[in-house]
Amino acid sequence: MLPIIDKDGIHKPIIQIIAEEAFKSGIEEICIVCSPGDETKYPDNFKTLRDAIKFSPLSDVEKEIQDKSLRMMEERISYVVQSEPLGYGDAVYKSKQFVGEDSFLLLTGDYLYISYLKDISCAKQLIDLAESENCSVSAVNPTPEYLISKYGTLTGKSVLNKKGVYQIEKVIEKPSITLAEIELHTPGLKLGYYLCFFGMSVFTSNLFLLLDEYISENIGNQILLTPVLQKLAEKEKYLALEIMGNRYDTSKKLGAMPAQLALGLSSNLKDEIMTMIIESLAENSK
Numbered sequence: 001m002l003p004i005i006d007k008d009g010i011h012k013p014i015i016q017i018i019a020e021e022a023f024k025s026g027i028e029e030i031c032i033v034c035s036p037g038d039e040t041k042y043p044d045n046f047k048t049l050r051d052a053i054k055f056s057p058l059s060d061v062e063k064e065i066q067d068k069s070l071r072m073m074e075e076r077i078s079y080v081v082q083s084e085p086l087g088y089g090d091a092v093y094k095s096k097q098f099v100g101e102d103s104f105l106l107l108t109g110d111y112l113y114i115s116y117l118k119d120i121s122c123a124k125q126l127i128d129l130a131e132s133e134n135c136s137v138s139a140v141n142p143t144p145e146y147l148i149s150k151y152g153t154l155t156g157k158s159v160l161n162k163k164g165v166y167q168i169e170k171v172i173e174k175p176s177i178t179l180a181e182i183e184l185h186t187p188g189l190k191l192g193y194y195l196c197f198f199g200m201s202v203f204t205s206n207l208f209l210l211l212d213e214y215i216s217e218n219i220g221n222q223i224l225l226t227p228v229l230q231k232l233a234e235k236e237k238y239l240a241l242e243i244m245g246n247r248y249d250t251s252k253k254l255g256a257m258p259a260q261l262a263l264g265l266s267s268n269l270k271d272e273i274m275t276m277i278i279e280s281l282a283e284n285s286k
Contacts, residue, residue: 001045002250004112004260007267010058010066013045014250014259018107019073025123027105030077031098033091039079046073089211089223096208103130108199110251112259114266115244122200122245129165129241130202136232138168139198139243142189145177151196152226155184156233156240164242166195168233173226198243207232 001013012020019030032042050070053063080094092106105123107113113122122139130137143151152173156166170183180194189195210228232238248259264273 001042002256004250004256005263007263008062008065009267009269010062012066012069013049014112014256015042015109016046016069016073017112018109019077020069021113021121021123022105022107023072023076025105025121025127027123027127028076029098031080031095032077032109033080033082033094035085036081036083039081042077042079043074046070050074087222087224089214089225089228092225093208093211093215093223096211099205099208101205103136103202103204106201106203110249110255111199112248112250112263113198113200114246114248114259114262116246117244120244122198122243122247125243125245126200126202126241129239133237133239135237135239136201136203136207137239137241138201138229140166140195140240141198141243141246142193143196145180145192145194148180148194148196149174149176152229153180153184153194153196154233154240155186155195158188159239166240168229168238168240171226171230171233173224195240195242199247200243203232204236206236210235 001015003011004014004017006012006017006020015032022030032038034042050067053067053070056063058066078098080098082091082094095104105127107123115122115125117125126137126139138154140154143153152171153175154166154168154171156168156170159165159167166186172179172184175184184194186195207228210231211223214228214231215223229238246262248255248262250256250259261273264270
Protein backbone atom coordinates (compact mmCIF):
# COMPACT_ATOMS: atom_id res chain seq x y z
CA MET A 1 0.00 0.00 0.00
CA LEU A 2 3.05 2.30 -0.18
CA PRO A 3 1.92 5.41 -2.11
CA ILE A 4 3.81 6.58 -5.17
CA ILE A 5 3.04 9.11 -7.91
CA ASP A 6 1.86 7.36 -11.06
CA LYS A 7 2.41 8.50 -14.66
CA ASP A 8 -0.86 10.46 -14.50
CA GLY A 9 0.43 12.51 -11.56
CA ILE A 10 -1.88 10.90 -8.99
CA HIS A 11 -0.66 9.39 -5.71
CA LYS A 12 -1.60 5.70 -5.65
CA PRO A 13 -0.68 2.60 -3.64
CA ILE A 14 1.80 0.47 -5.58
CA ILE A 15 -0.70 -2.40 -5.61
CA GLN A 16 -3.20 -0.15 -7.40
CA ILE A 17 -0.70 0.70 -10.16
CA ILE A 18 0.02 -3.01 -10.63
CA ALA A 19 -3.70 -3.85 -10.75
CA GLU A 20 -4.46 -1.05 -13.21
CA GLU A 21 -1.83 -2.41 -15.61
CA ALA A 22 -3.46 -5.85 -15.40
CA PHE A 23 -6.98 -4.49 -15.99
CA LYS A 24 -5.83 -2.35 -18.94
CA SER A 25 -4.16 -5.43 -20.43
CA GLY A 26 -7.43 -7.36 -20.52
CA ILE A 27 -7.47 -9.08 -17.13
CA GLU A 28 -11.03 -9.20 -15.76
CA GLU A 29 -10.51 -10.26 -12.14
CA ILE A 30 -7.59 -10.30 -9.74
CA CYS A 31 -6.82 -12.51 -6.76
CA ILE A 32 -4.35 -11.20 -4.17
CA VAL A 33 -2.66 -13.89 -2.09
CA CYS A 34 -1.99 -12.21 1.23
CA SER A 35 -0.98 -12.73 4.85
CA PRO A 36 -3.64 -13.33 7.55
CA GLY A 37 -5.52 -10.11 8.32
CA ASP A 38 -4.61 -8.39 5.06
CA GLU A 39 -7.75 -9.70 3.38
CA THR A 40 -9.69 -7.06 5.33
CA LYS A 41 -6.97 -4.38 5.43
CA TYR A 42 -6.72 -4.08 1.65
CA PRO A 43 -10.43 -3.38 0.97
CA ASP A 44 -10.62 -1.12 4.03
CA ASN A 45 -7.69 0.90 2.72
CA PHE A 46 -9.21 1.19 -0.75
CA LYS A 47 -12.47 2.43 0.77
CA THR A 48 -10.60 4.95 2.94
CA LEU A 49 -8.72 6.24 -0.09
CA ARG A 50 -11.97 6.60 -2.04
CA ASP A 51 -13.57 8.51 0.82
CA ALA A 52 -10.54 10.81 0.99
CA ILE A 53 -10.68 11.76 -2.69
CA LYS A 54 -13.36 14.40 -2.14
CA PHE A 55 -10.97 16.32 0.14
CA SER A 56 -7.89 15.96 -2.11
CA PRO A 57 -6.41 18.75 -4.25
CA LEU A 58 -7.04 16.73 -7.42
CA SER A 59 -9.06 18.25 -10.22
CA ASP A 60 -12.64 17.05 -10.70
CA VAL A 61 -11.56 14.95 -13.69
CA GLU A 62 -8.70 13.37 -11.70
CA LYS A 63 -11.03 12.68 -8.78
CA GLU A 64 -13.44 10.91 -11.09
CA ILE A 65 -10.65 8.79 -12.63
CA GLN A 66 -9.26 7.83 -9.22
CA ASP A 67 -12.69 7.06 -7.78
CA LYS A 68 -13.49 4.80 -10.74
CA SER A 69 -10.17 2.97 -10.37
CA LEU A 70 -10.62 2.41 -6.63
CA ARG A 71 -14.19 1.17 -7.14
CA MET A 72 -12.81 -1.32 -9.62
CA MET A 73 -10.27 -2.44 -7.01
CA GLU A 74 -13.09 -3.04 -4.54
CA GLU A 75 -15.36 -4.85 -7.00
CA ARG A 76 -12.95 -6.95 -9.06
CA ILE A 77 -10.34 -8.08 -6.54
CA SER A 78 -10.63 -11.21 -4.40
CA TYR A 79 -8.35 -12.24 -1.54
CA VAL A 80 -6.91 -15.61 -0.55
CA VAL A 81 -4.97 -16.03 2.68
CA GLN A 82 -1.64 -17.83 2.85
CA SER A 83 -1.79 -18.79 6.52
CA GLU A 84 1.90 -19.73 6.72
CA PRO A 85 4.88 -18.56 4.61
CA LEU A 86 5.45 -21.93 2.99
CA GLY A 87 7.10 -20.65 -0.19
CA TYR A 88 6.25 -18.94 -3.46
CA GLY A 89 4.89 -22.14 -4.96
CA ASP A 90 2.47 -22.47 -2.05
CA ALA A 91 1.33 -18.85 -2.51
CA VAL A 92 0.58 -19.51 -6.18
CA TYR A 93 -1.21 -22.75 -5.29
CA LYS A 94 -3.56 -20.85 -2.98
CA SER A 95 -5.12 -19.25 -6.07
CA LYS A 96 -6.06 -22.62 -7.63
CA GLN A 97 -9.79 -22.38 -6.88
CA PHE A 98 -9.95 -18.78 -8.06
CA VAL A 99 -8.21 -19.59 -11.37
CA GLY A 100 -10.15 -22.76 -12.16
CA GLU A 101 -9.34 -23.98 -15.67
CA ASP A 102 -8.40 -20.58 -17.10
CA SER A 103 -4.97 -19.30 -18.01
CA PHE A 104 -3.80 -16.58 -15.65
CA LEU A 105 -1.35 -13.72 -15.30
CA LEU A 106 0.99 -14.01 -12.32
CA LEU A 107 2.49 -10.76 -10.98
CA THR A 108 4.73 -10.01 -8.02
CA GLY A 109 3.05 -7.61 -5.62
CA ASP A 110 6.09 -5.49 -4.77
CA TYR A 111 7.37 -5.02 -8.34
CA LEU A 112 6.50 -2.05 -10.54
CA TYR A 113 6.72 -2.84 -14.25
CA ILE A 114 7.46 -0.03 -16.70
CA SER A 115 7.34 -0.67 -20.44
CA TYR A 116 9.73 0.87 -22.95
CA LEU A 117 6.89 0.80 -25.47
CA LYS A 118 4.61 3.84 -25.35
CA ASP A 119 1.23 2.14 -25.71
CA ILE A 120 1.93 -1.51 -24.83
CA SER A 121 2.46 -2.41 -21.18
CA CYS A 122 4.74 -5.21 -20.04
CA ALA A 123 1.71 -7.33 -19.12
CA LYS A 124 0.13 -6.77 -22.54
CA GLN A 125 3.33 -7.83 -24.32
CA LEU A 126 3.29 -11.08 -22.37
CA ILE A 127 -0.44 -11.76 -22.73
CA ASP A 128 -0.37 -11.20 -26.50
CA LEU A 129 2.37 -13.82 -26.97
CA ALA A 130 0.68 -16.31 -24.62
CA GLU A 131 -2.60 -15.98 -26.52
CA SER A 132 -1.02 -16.26 -29.98
CA GLU A 133 1.08 -19.30 -29.00
CA ASN A 134 -1.55 -20.86 -26.70
CA CYS A 135 0.96 -21.75 -24.00
CA SER A 136 2.62 -20.57 -20.80
CA VAL A 137 5.04 -17.66 -21.17
CA SER A 138 7.40 -16.05 -18.64
CA ALA A 139 8.90 -12.60 -19.05
CA VAL A 140 12.69 -12.45 -18.82
CA ASN A 141 15.46 -9.85 -18.92
CA PRO A 142 19.05 -10.42 -20.06
CA THR A 143 20.94 -9.98 -16.79
CA PRO A 144 24.68 -9.58 -16.08
CA GLU A 145 26.25 -12.58 -14.40
CA TYR A 146 27.07 -10.79 -11.14
CA LEU A 147 23.30 -10.43 -10.48
CA ILE A 148 22.02 -13.89 -11.40
CA SER A 149 22.40 -15.26 -7.85
CA LYS A 150 19.37 -13.08 -6.98
CA TYR A 151 16.98 -14.47 -9.62
CA GLY A 152 15.58 -17.61 -11.16
CA THR A 153 17.62 -18.12 -14.34
CA LEU A 154 16.83 -20.12 -17.46
CA THR A 155 18.05 -21.10 -20.88
CA GLY A 156 16.48 -22.30 -24.08
CA LYS A 157 16.48 -22.20 -27.86
CA SER A 158 15.49 -19.13 -29.86
CA VAL A 159 12.11 -19.49 -31.56
CA LEU A 160 12.40 -19.06 -35.32
CA ASN A 161 11.14 -15.70 -36.65
CA LYS A 162 10.26 -14.45 -33.16
CA LYS A 163 12.86 -12.03 -31.84
CA GLY A 164 13.50 -12.32 -28.12
CA VAL A 165 11.38 -15.48 -27.73
CA TYR A 166 12.86 -18.74 -26.40
CA GLN A 167 11.62 -22.29 -25.90
CA ILE A 168 12.56 -22.87 -22.26
CA GLU A 169 14.68 -25.95 -21.60
CA LYS A 170 16.24 -25.53 -18.15
CA VAL A 171 15.38 -23.44 -15.09
CA ILE A 172 17.59 -23.03 -12.00
CA GLU A 173 16.82 -20.90 -8.95
CA LYS A 174 19.54 -18.34 -8.09
CA PRO A 175 22.48 -20.21 -9.64
CA SER A 176 26.14 -19.51 -9.01
CA ILE A 177 28.13 -18.02 -11.89
CA THR A 178 30.01 -21.30 -12.28
CA LEU A 179 26.80 -23.32 -12.53
CA ALA A 180 25.31 -20.81 -14.97
CA GLU A 181 28.39 -21.02 -17.20
CA ILE A 182 27.98 -24.80 -17.38
CA GLU A 183 24.21 -25.17 -17.53
CA LEU A 184 22.54 -21.92 -18.58
CA HIS A 185 24.39 -20.37 -21.53
CA THR A 186 21.90 -19.11 -24.11
CA PRO A 187 23.20 -18.73 -27.69
CA GLY A 188 22.81 -15.19 -29.00
CA LEU A 189 23.08 -13.40 -25.66
CA LYS A 190 25.93 -11.00 -24.99
CA LEU A 191 28.86 -12.66 -23.22
CA GLY A 192 28.36 -12.69 -19.45
CA TYR A 193 24.57 -12.27 -19.65
CA TYR A 194 21.84 -14.76 -18.76
CA LEU A 195 18.05 -14.86 -19.02
CA CYS A 196 16.51 -14.13 -15.60
CA PHE A 197 12.86 -14.06 -14.61
CA PHE A 198 11.24 -10.63 -14.72
CA GLY A 199 8.57 -11.37 -12.09
CA MET A 200 5.68 -11.72 -14.54
CA SER A 201 4.26 -14.83 -16.24
CA VAL A 202 1.18 -16.18 -17.97
CA PHE A 203 0.45 -19.80 -17.09
CA THR A 204 -2.11 -22.33 -18.22
CA SER A 205 -4.02 -24.08 -15.44
CA ASN A 206 -1.79 -27.14 -16.06
CA LEU A 207 0.64 -25.49 -13.66
CA PHE A 208 -1.64 -26.51 -10.80
CA LEU A 209 -1.50 -30.19 -11.83
CA LEU A 210 2.28 -30.03 -11.53
CA LEU A 211 2.03 -28.16 -8.24
CA ASP A 212 -0.28 -30.93 -6.95
CA GLU A 213 2.40 -33.52 -7.71
CA TYR A 214 5.21 -31.43 -6.24
CA ILE A 215 3.31 -30.68 -3.02
CA SER A 216 2.42 -34.36 -2.49
CA GLU A 217 6.13 -35.22 -2.78
CA ASN A 218 7.29 -32.43 -0.45
CA ILE A 219 4.86 -32.51 2.46
CA GLY A 220 6.18 -30.42 5.33
CA ASN A 221 8.79 -28.65 3.18
CA GLN A 222 8.87 -25.25 1.55
CA ILE A 223 6.92 -25.29 -1.72
CA LEU A 224 9.15 -23.71 -4.36
CA LEU A 225 7.94 -22.67 -7.80
CA THR A 226 11.17 -23.11 -9.78
CA PRO A 227 11.25 -26.96 -9.73
CA VAL A 228 7.66 -26.95 -10.95
CA LEU A 229 8.58 -24.62 -13.82
CA GLN A 230 11.33 -27.07 -14.81
CA LYS A 231 8.71 -29.84 -14.96
CA LEU A 232 6.46 -27.55 -17.01
CA ALA A 233 9.27 -26.98 -19.51
CA GLU A 234 9.80 -30.75 -19.80
CA LYS A 235 6.13 -31.60 -20.30
CA GLU A 236 4.79 -28.91 -22.64
CA LYS A 237 5.52 -25.82 -24.68
CA TYR A 238 6.75 -23.11 -22.32
CA LEU A 239 8.21 -19.89 -23.72
CA ALA A 240 10.29 -17.00 -22.41
CA LEU A 241 9.87 -13.47 -23.77
CA GLU A 242 12.51 -10.77 -23.49
CA ILE A 243 10.21 -8.05 -22.23
CA MET A 244 10.59 -4.51 -23.56
CA GLY A 245 10.64 -2.85 -20.18
CA ASN A 246 12.11 -2.89 -16.72
CA ARG A 247 10.95 -3.89 -13.25
CA TYR A 248 11.62 -2.16 -9.95
CA ASP A 249 11.61 -4.05 -6.67
CA THR A 250 10.00 -1.62 -4.22
CA SER A 251 10.57 -3.99 -1.28
CA LYS A 252 14.30 -3.22 -1.32
CA LYS A 253 15.90 -0.42 0.67
CA LEU A 254 15.42 2.74 -1.40
CA GLY A 255 13.59 0.56 -3.95
CA ALA A 256 10.72 3.03 -4.31
CA MET A 257 13.14 5.81 -5.30
CA PRO A 258 14.24 4.42 -8.72
CA ALA A 259 10.66 3.24 -9.30
CA GLN A 260 9.33 6.74 -8.72
CA LEU A 261 12.01 8.24 -10.95
CA ALA A 262 11.24 5.75 -13.75
CA LEU A 263 7.51 6.48 -13.55
CA GLY A 264 8.17 10.20 -13.74
CA LEU A 265 10.55 9.90 -16.69
CA SER A 266 7.96 7.84 -18.59
CA SER A 267 5.27 10.51 -18.05
CA ASN A 268 4.66 13.92 -19.64
CA LEU A 269 6.68 15.43 -16.77
CA LYS A 270 9.94 14.02 -18.15
CA ASP A 271 11.51 17.38 -19.09
CA GLU A 272 10.58 18.92 -15.74
CA ILE A 273 12.05 15.97 -13.85
CA MET A 274 15.26 15.97 -15.90
CA THR A 275 15.72 19.66 -15.13
CA MET A 276 15.14 19.00 -11.43
CA ILE A 277 17.71 16.16 -11.42
CA ILE A 278 20.35 18.28 -13.16
CA GLU A 279 19.76 21.19 -10.78
CA SER A 280 19.94 18.86 -7.77
CA LEU A 281 23.18 17.24 -8.98
CA ALA A 282 24.70 20.66 -9.62
CA GLU A 283 23.68 21.89 -6.17
CA ASN A 284 25.05 18.82 -4.37
CA SER A 285 28.34 18.87 -6.27
CA LYS A 286 29.30 22.25 -4.81
